[in-house]
Amino acid sequence: MAPRTLYQKIWDEHCVTQIDDQRQLLYIDLHLIHEVTSPQAFDGLRLNHRTVRRPDRSFAVVDHNVPTGDRKTPIKDPVARRQIELLEENCHAFGIPLFNLHHPEQGIVHIVGPEQGLTQPGMTVVCGDSHTSTHGAFGTLAFGIGTSEVEHVLATQCLVQASSKTMEVRFTGPRPIGITPKDMIMALIGQIGIAGATGYVIEYTGDAVRDLTMDERMTLCNMSIEAGARAGMVSPDMTTVNYLRGRRFAPTGPDFDLTATRWLAYATDPGAVFDQTVVVDLATLSPMVTWGTNPGMVTSIAMKVPDPASAADPAQREAWQLALDYMGLTPGTPITDISIDRVFIGSCTNGRLEDLIRAARIVKGRKIAPTVRAMVVPGSGIVKREAELLGLDQVFLDAGFEWREPGCSMCLGMNEDILEPGERSASTSNRNFEGRQGRGGRTHLVSPEMAAAAALFGHFVDSRPLLHSDQEVTR
Amino acid sequence: MKALTVHRGTVAPLDRANVDTDQIIPKQFLKRVERTGFGQFLFYDWRFDENGAERPDFVLNQPQYRKASILVAGPNFGCGSSREHAPWALQDWGFQVVIAPSFADIFYNNCLKIGLLPIILPEATVNRILADAKGVSGLELAVNVKTRSVTFNDGTEASFPLDPYAQESLVGGLDEIGRSLRLEAEIVRFEGQEVTRINTRG
Ligand code: SF4
Numbered sequence: 322m323a324p325r326t327l328y329q330k331i332w333d334e335h336c337v338t339q340i341d342d343q344r345q346l347l348y349i350d351l352h353l354i355h356e357v358t359s360p361q362a363f364d365g366l367r368l369n370h371r372t373v374r375r376p377d378r379s380f381a382v383v384d385h386n387v388p389t390g391d392r393k394t395p396i397k398d399p400v401a402r403r404q405i406e407l408l409e410e411n412c413h414a415f416g417i418p419l420f421n422l423h424h425p426e427q428g429i430v431h432i433v434g435p436e437q438g439l440t441q442p443g444m445t446v447v448c449g450d451s452h453t454s455t456h457g458a459f460g461t462l463a464f465g466i467g468t469s470e471v472e473h474v475l476a477t478q479c480l481v482q483a484s485s486k487t488m489e490v491r492f493t494g495p496r497p498i499g500i501t502p503k504d505m506i507m508a509l510i511g512q513i514g515i516a517g518a519t520g521y522v523i524e525y526t527g528d529a530v531r532d533l534t535m536d537e538r539m540t541l542c543n544m545s546i547e548a549g550a551r552a553g554m555v556s557p558d559m560t561t562v563n564y565l566r567g568r569r570f571a572p573t574g575p576d577f578d579l580t581a582t583r584w585l586a587y588a589t590d591p592g593a594v595f596d597q598t599v600v601v602d603l604a605t606l607s608p609m610v611t612w613g614t615n616p617g618m619v620t621s622i623a624m625k626v627p628d629p630a631s632a633a634d635p636a637q638r639e640a641w642q643l644a645l646d647y648m649g650l651t652p653g654t655p656i657t658d659i660s661i662d663r664v665f666i667g668s669c670t671n672g673r674l675e676d677l678i679r680a681a682r683i684v685k686g687r688k689i690a691p692t693v694r695a696m697v698v699p700g701s702g703i704v705k706r707e708a709e710l711l712g713l714d715q716v717f718l719d720a721g722f723e724w725r726e727p728g729c730s731m732c733l734g735m736n737e738d739i740l741e742p743g744e745r746s747a748s749t750s751n752r753n754f755e756g757r758q759g760r761g762g763r764t765h766l767v768s769p770e771m772a773a774a775a776a777l778f779g780h781f782v783d784s785r786p787l788l789h790s791d792q793e794v795t796r
Numbered sequence: 797m798k799a800l801t802v803h804r805g806t807v808a809p810l811d812r813a814n815v816d817t818d819q820i821i822p823k824q825f826l827k828r829v830e831r832t833g834f835g836q837f838l839f840y841d842w843r844f845d846e847n848g849a850e851r852p853d854f855v856l857n858q859p860q861y862r863k864a865s866i867l868v869a870g871p872n873f874g875c876g877s878s879r880e881h882a883p884w885a886l887q888d889w890g891f892q893v894v895i896a897p898s899f900a901d902i903f904y905n906n907c908l909k910i911g912l913l914p915i916i917l918p919e920a921t922v923n924r925i926l927a928d929a930k931g932v933s934g935l936e937l938a939v940n941v942k943t944r945s946v947t948f949n950d951g952t953e954a955s956f957p958l959d960p961y962a963q964e965s966l967v968g969g970l971d972e973i974g975r976s977l978r979l980e981a982e983i984v985r986f987e988g989q990e991v992t993r994i995n996t997r998g
Contacts, residue, residue, distance in 0.1 A: 334991065338982040344961055346979055350992045358879065360829035371973070374983075380996040386827065400827035407829055418996050444992055451878040451902060465902055467880035468831075469909035469972070477976045479983060483959070515814060516872040519901055549875065551901050570994060583991070615814055615875070636870070640813055733823050742846065754818040754876060756841050 324590035327556050328487050328522045331462040331587065335445050337479055347482040350444040352474045354381035354417065355430050356408040357735070358449030362472035363411040375478045376416040380439055383408055383422055384429045386735050389698050389725035392422060401736065415475075428701020428727040431455040431669035435539065436703050438568025442557035442584035447474060452669050452751065453552075454545040458538035459565075460557035460587050462522070465546065485522040485551050489595040492527035494604040499785035501679070502533060502540040503671060503749070503768035507609040507619050509601050510548045515617040519549035521597065524589060529603055530555060535564040536675040543670045544751050547616040556588035610656050610781055611753045611766040613644035618753075620656065622771070622783045628652035647755050648763050649743070656781050659765070663746040664695035664722075664776040665758075666769050668732035671749035672700025676769040677708050681716045682789045683773035689721040690779030696723040696738070698730040722776070734758045747775035798911040799969030803892050804938045805865030808855055809929035813870035817903065820874070820882040834881055835888030856889075860934045866893040868925050873914075874903025883907045893939050895946070897922050908962045909972065913941065915956045941966050 325333070337346040352375075359381070366372065373379060386401040396402040405422060412419040420427040426437070431452055434440045440456040446463035447453060449471040456463035470480055490509055510517070523545050525538075533541065538555045545553025555561075562581045565571045572580045607621035618641070620627065629645065629652065632638035645652065650659070666672075666680050677697065689695050697717050699705035705727055708714060714724045731738040732750035740746055740762025749772050753764040767775065774784035825837040842854050850857045856864075867886065873896040874882060883906045886894065892912065897919040899907075907914040917925075929935040938947040941963060946954045958966075965972060 337986040338979055341959075341961055343959065346976060346982065348983075348986055348990065350994060351996070357826050361831045361880075364829075364831075365973075369971075369973070371977075377995045377997045398827070404827055404829055416997070439994065439996065441992075441994065444994075449878060449880075451876070453878075465878035467878055467883075467902060467906035467909060469880060469906065473973050473976065476973045477979075477983060478987075479976060479979075481961070481972065481976060515875060516898060516900070519872070519898065546902075549872070549900060570996070570998070615816065636813060643812075733818075735823050735826065752816075752818070752876060754816045756822055757818050760822070760841055761846070 324593040326487050326589045326593045326595060327460055327524055327554055327587055328462060331443055331445060332484060334443070340481060343483045344481055346479045347445060348479055349447050349474050350378060351439055351446045352379045353430050353434055353446065353448035353453070354379060354471070355385055355448070355450065356383050356404045357385045358468050359411065359471055360404065360407050361468050362475055365472040366475055371476045373415040373417065373475045378478060379417045379475070380434070381408060381412050381417050382420040382427060382430050382433050385729045385733065387422055387728040388736050389728050389730045389738060392726055424702070426702040428704065429669045429672060429729055431543070432673060432700035432704065435459065435535070436568070436701060438565055438571035441565065441571065442561055443587040447480065451546045452543055454550065455539050455543040455669055457542040457545065457552050457554035458535060459561055460554060460584070462552055462554065464552040486520055486596040488518055488521040488523045488550070489598040490523050490525050491598060491600050492525065492529045492603050493600055494529070494602055496529040496532065496603050497606060499608065499770065499788060500603065500606050501768040501770060502537040504606055504609045505601065505603065506541050506544040507611070507616065507766065508606055510544065510616050511609070511619040512601060513548055513599060515547060515615050516549040518545070521550050523548070523550045523553040524595070525553060525555050531558065534675060535560060536673040539673065540670055544616065547751055557584050558588065608768060608771050608784055610771065612648065612650060612656065613641065614647055614753060614755050616751065616753060616766060618644055622656050622781060624656055626650045626652055626654040626656065658780065660780040661747045661765070661775050662693065662744045663740060664693060664772050665698070665731040665746055665748040665750065666696070666772050667698030667700060667730055668750040669700060670751045671769045672698060672704065674704050674707050676749065677704070677713050678711070680769035680773040681713045683770050683784055683787050684720045684722070684777070685716050685789055687720055687777050689776040692779050693776050695721065695776040696725055696731070698725045699727050701727050731758055747772045747781065797909070797965065797969050797971060800892060800911050800913055800941055800966050802938070802940050803865070804936060805892065806861070806863060807866045807868050807925060807929040807935045807937055808861040808864035809926045810855055810867060810869040811926050814872045814875055815869050816876035817874060817879050817882040818876055821879065821885040826879060826881055831884055832888060834885035835890070838885040838889045863890070865890055866895065866937055867891050868895045868922060868929060871897040871919065873899050875900040878902045878906070880906045880910070883910055883912045887912045895922060895925065908965070911966060911969065913939065913966065915939065915946065917946065917954055917956055921954050
């Protein structure tokens with residue numbers, strides 16, 4: 322057989338039947354569900370007297386709406402409370418397992434799935450959420466769907482899908498110290514643009530990708546959607562296998578090794594052909610900061626806010642000007658001169674344990690600027706618990722951060738964690754769209770290290786000299 | 797899904813690139829558990845100022861565009877989240893067609909699932925429509941899903957891509973889930989021989 326890519330192998334293996342030249346009925350191995358995009362889908366099922374075909378392939382968790390403060394008192398917002406209760410009712414009615422608000426391992430759906438071992442190589446994974454691409458880190462085909470498709474998967478465990486083109490994104494050169502996967506993916510988006518990978522599924526390759534941990538690969542794949550890609554993936558290897566060993570839903574005993582052999586075979590074959598290849602050079606990379614209102618408006622900490630006069634064409638000039646007006650920035654301002662009011666460390670992009678450890682390496686023994694309000698929102702109950710075992714909560718609290726309960730929180734501000742109009746944040750999340758974190762709020766996307774450093778100084782600084790090199794942050 | 801075969805309507809020009817789903821329907825309005833009623837929140841932050849008063853300069857607040865049923869915008873329309881609330885809001889407002897040089901992937905799919913027609917036209921054509929629609933007399937267009945064409949007032953036509961499966965669904969107002977459920981035997985056969993074994997209830 323001709324050499325195939327990871328994507329092609331999964332695509333071929335999950336074909337239930339061919340519908341026409343381009344599309345097939347694609348079988349879905351794992352359907353993840355949350356409270357915001359599912360109520361109308363369950364309603365649709367009931368309306369048409371249909372049921373959930375495979376509750377044993379479905380898994381639900383509340384995350385988008387949940388408060389990250391005190392969980393003992395009832396949720397104040399009645400509409401949010403209703404959405405959360407409705408998910409419980411729907412899961413109960415259809416027999417779908419659910420981590421509710423009070424489950425000790427509740428968290429952001431894209432953090433919970435992998436850490437429970439639900440996400441496994443070779444699978445097709447969908448969720449009514451665009452950052453489902455995160456699960457591609459495991460060598461799965463994972464993508465976001467709308468509510469009509471959520472209903473379709475509930476009813477049929479399948480989706481009608483057209484095949485995508487494949488794009489190899491090859492990171493060349495070793496990853497410089499202090500450069501994170503967040504910087505890698507933001508550099509890619511800066512290079513190809515926010516629609517640069519529309520119609521494609523990306524596979525990330527190169528030694529630097531092989532060297533990434535699973536937490537790091539998830540950050541990389543998470544923001545594939547911000548380049549327009551349908552999905553992002555990394556071929557499975559021993560890093561993947563070792564991560565999954567012992568996870569709750571992973572195979573056990575001799576079964577594990579047998580399955581692991583099958584997993585590894587999904588990796589892209591040598592000589593397999595991609596429709597397109599993009600090369601990103603890591604050698605010259607510095608920590609990245611967005612300055613505008615989409616993730617493609619990004620530069621490095623060493624640079625200045627760009628001048629619309631130097632834009633490539635009139636359309637870009639206008640877009641830059643609109644962005645600068647919204648962001649309240651003046652062309653030519655050094656990025657390090659931009660002061661911030663709020664810091665958010667969390668989200669499905671950067672809310673995992675390693676993210677918190679790396680931020681803590683900057684924060685340890687220091688204090689945040691008095692003008693800054695900073696919060697850490699662990700991505701899940703497990704992340705929170707493990708971080709606390711390491712004493713990270715105390716590191717952050719001592720520095721003046723808030724240490725909160727797991728959820729999406731200020732990533733999209735559906736709960737009370739929002740920016741006030743005009744407030745400026747350094748955020749480890751994935752979208753800096755107008756109003757994303759609160760109406761009139763101004764978001765700059767950065768890595769956890771850069772967010773931590775900005776919290777200390779009240780403005781952006783290069784985090785690299787601040788990294789505690791030898792000093793252990795953990796107890 | 798509502799069938800859509802031919803449509804004639806007024807064009808509202810939204811001359812911006814990369815209009816994202818957070819703009820189309822801000823997150824504070826995603827808490828509704830129904831599919832309807834999102835139109836009132838469409839482009840909320842652009843339509844209304846901090847005090848909830850209409851911004852007169854925003855296109856949909858201008859009298860000649862209030863009844864528009866065809867939205868025309870710049871490239872990469874609908875980027876961002878997978879929220880189907882975005883197409884729901886556009887449809888609920890009264891739009892039946894959205895024209896742009898390109899769309900974000902998930903948004904494009906979501907539109908087709910609910911019978912809101914996304915039309916991709918070359919950038920030059922879209923720019924011409926934008927310019928014409930901004931004129932004093934406004935602009936009407938006719939759209940035909942069967943022939944995959946847009947007809948301008950002067951009789952000229954532009955054709956747009958639409959794959960046959962989606963076209964059939966739109967024209968017939970077909971229920972895609974019903975279509976797929978007819979493949980039940982194939983799904984059962986697949987499940988009998990699949991390699992992945994995971995049990996979320998286990
Ligand atoms: S953390 Fe943000 S991006 Fe991730 S699922 Fe939640 S809202 Fe979406």
